[in-house]
Amino acid sequence: MLSSDTFSYTVQARCSLGEAAALLSDLTRQGELHPLIVRVRRVPPRPGAQASYTINDRLAAGPLRFRTTYHADVLINEPDEIVMVARQWPATTVRNHTRLRPEPDGLVRIDVEITLTAPTPLFRYAFRQARAAHLALATRLGAALDRTDNPPPPA
Numbered sequence: 001m002l003s004s005d006t007f008s009y010t011v012q013a014r015c016s017l018g019e020a021a022a023l024l025s026d027l028t029r030q031g032e033l034h035p036l037i038v039r040v041r042r043v044p045p046r047p048g049a050q051a052s053y054t055i056n057d058r059l060a061a062g063p064l065r066f067r068t069t070y071h072a073d074v075l076i077n078e079p080d081e082i083v084m085v086a087r088q089w090p091a092t093t094v095r096n097h098t099r100l101r102p103e104p105d106g107l108v109r110i111d112v113e114i115t116l117t118a119p120t121p122l123f124r125y126a127f128r129q130a131r132a133a134h135l136a137l138a139t140r141l142g143a144a145l146d147r148t149d150n151p152p153p154p155a
Contacts, residue, residue: 001119001120002117002118002119002120002123003117003118003119003120003123004115004116004117004118004123005115005116005123005127005141006112006113006114006115006116007100007113007114007131008111008112008113008114009134009138010109010110010111010120011052011109011110011112011133011138011141011142011145012107012108012112012142013024013099013107013110013141013142013144013145013146014105014106014107014108014145014146015081015145016076016108017080017101017102017108019145020100020108020110021077021078021079021100021133022076023141023144023145024082024098024100024110024141025051025074025077025082025084026051027040027042027055027072027074027084028042028053030042030110030137032107032140032144033140033141033144034133034134034136034137035101035132035133035135035136035137036056036057036059036071036129036133037055037056037058037059037068038056038058039055039056039059040053040054040055040056041055042052042098043071043096044069045073047071048072048073049073049075050073050074050075050076051074051076051077052071052072052073052074053071053072053073053132054069054070054071054072054075055069055070055072055086056068056072057069057070057151059129061074061104061125068088069088070086070087070088070092071087072084072085072087073085073086073125074088076092079100080099080100080101081100082096082097082098082100083095083096083097083098083112084098089108090119090122091096091117091118091119092118092122092126093116093117093118094114094115094116094118095114095115095116095117095135096112096113096131097112097113097114097115097138098111098112099111099112103104107149108145110136110141112134114130114131116130116133122148139152
């Protein structure tokens, strides 16, 4: 039996829409932002994907530390929308739906919705890990994109 739940977050950054989309759609650039990622390798795109990756994470369960490997695919990569799906054994799926839109004063608003589905016995642990990792990523994302030393892009 599978369980599923969703969480979301919003980030604003002073950058162009293109800069935000480029960072968010290229998982090789996420290692510095995502606290669990140890390694990202781009692989040939799987059927239906625009880009595919194999990712290694380092997780903890109490005193135990272990690595896990999963596959992620970028399904939609548009200037205002990015959809990715990550799959890991056993039957665990993380769907990331990101919407980007320009706002006044050279800001970009990034709305992210994450849906995790996992076997019920693993669900609470997996959901807790995913939410903590993605919320940590969110706090780093604004700083990575923010161009406080540059003028805002032209409107």
